[in-house]
Amino acid sequence: MTDPNTRRYMVVKNFIKQGIEDGSWAEHKRVPSENELVETCGVSRMTARRALDELTEEGILYRAQGRGTFVAPKKLHSPMLEIRNIADEVKQRGNEYSNELILLQKEHCPIHLLHYFDLEEGEDIFHSIMVHKENNKPIQIEQRYVNPKAAPDYLKQNFNEMTPNVYLSEVAPLTQAEHQIEAKEADPFMRVTLKLQEHEPVLSIDRTTWSKDLLVSYCQLFHPASRFKLTGRFTTEHQLTEL
Amino acid sequence: MTDPNTRRYMVVKNFIKQGIEDGSWAEHKRVPSENELVETCGVSRMTARRALDELTEEGILYRAQGRGTFVAPKKLHSPMLEIRNIADEVKQRGNEYSNELILLQKEHCPIHLLHYFDLEEGEDIFHSIMVHKENNKPIQIEQRYVNPKAAPDYLKQNFNEMTPNVYLSEVAPLTQAEHQIEAKEADPFMRVTLKLQEHEPVLSIDRTTWSKDLLVSYCQLFHPASRFKLTGRFTTEHQLTEL
DNA sequence: TAGTTCAACTTGTATATACAACTTAGCATA
């Protein structure tokens, strides 16, 4: 039972999530009761209950004693991690994850980033560009500058095994992150890569991450803004400059 | 068993929380195992487990299979949290700010929000919808549910003087906020109000705010995603679950 | 008709049990 998806309560969770996704149960509609799931899924009530409990905790369902369990209209609490791992997310949807490495090299640090990475002009930095795919369809472009001091072996990694995000969080555990979200026009590369229509905007997420006081990575993520539903969760504890 | 604190798993939770508070178990120290709690608290293992599970979910403990359950390091709490208001932002750009109140009323709390606001069915909540304008051009739709316990005089306010955001932060100082950013299709109301083109997406920001442990407000902000350049900046503190 | 009771269904709490999966320390062996 190494694959999480073979676990019985995961089967039930996916069964419910699937039903919500394909419209079997609309918002505020009752999903099968615990006892009904015992019948249809062939699990014990406690297992069915665990599935419903977790989905409730994730904000996907809500429950009312004596009445039933219902589909929540909009997630108040996102089930996602604070920094999402796109590979896991794709797999969690039951789809196939793959990626394509466009660029991976050492280069002189761009001038406008020298200050952030605490580098002198002419010093090197790692630069990668990759495309993340779901069922072979491009869903995200990732451009990333990585601090050699924080991840000296970045260039040697095989990013089919492990996304840059996961690798970096292993070699330089996150202590702080800053995000900037922006909707903007796509450039020609994005338009071709993400198969965008004319004038279709992209949702851009700039993410800067630190490990202790060391700036580890500056990363830009681009998604099609209209065709995909993109959610992120941010718990702010310092400062938020808004709009 | 009407008092939640008489429930067995709550007894165990309080026992653990108490021990952490009075210093019996320091950060990263092991707390009693499930079987030890069976002995000392006189509950079944599943009940002890539920207590530890919930405390883990709350970020108070972390668990490692085969090793034990440990006290998680404390989250950093910064009392200062700034959410700048849109009126100031517009004025800072040298433009004229105005708004239009679409709806301001008391209504029964929607069922799916009862749990979050800690209300019973039939209890009332405040609901407002307004449009923020820059040079008389709509730039943001704000829909907001407000907890009457946190801001009992919300309905009496004149929101030309002070935006809901500013008013709320005065009567119930923010201690925590959570955001969810999403690009999605506009509904007809948004399309008309924000003068959107066909199929033009909106950038939606869901913001939930707390004052201490009290959920103050659940708010949705909608912006045209393509015509305006919208940037938000978020500083996140991450907690490590595995050490 | 209006109000009450009750049966059937729901979720909520609690226990007892079994086995799987993982970690660690100590022991046995090469």
Added chain:
DNA sequence: TATGCTAAGTTGTATATACAAGTTGAACTA
């Protein structure tokens, strides 16, 4: 010494069972 194995302890998953507590609608009664 170094290596590998095992036993004991831990969390993780799953089942079966029982009763408590809240909801609903239908049958019953005044």
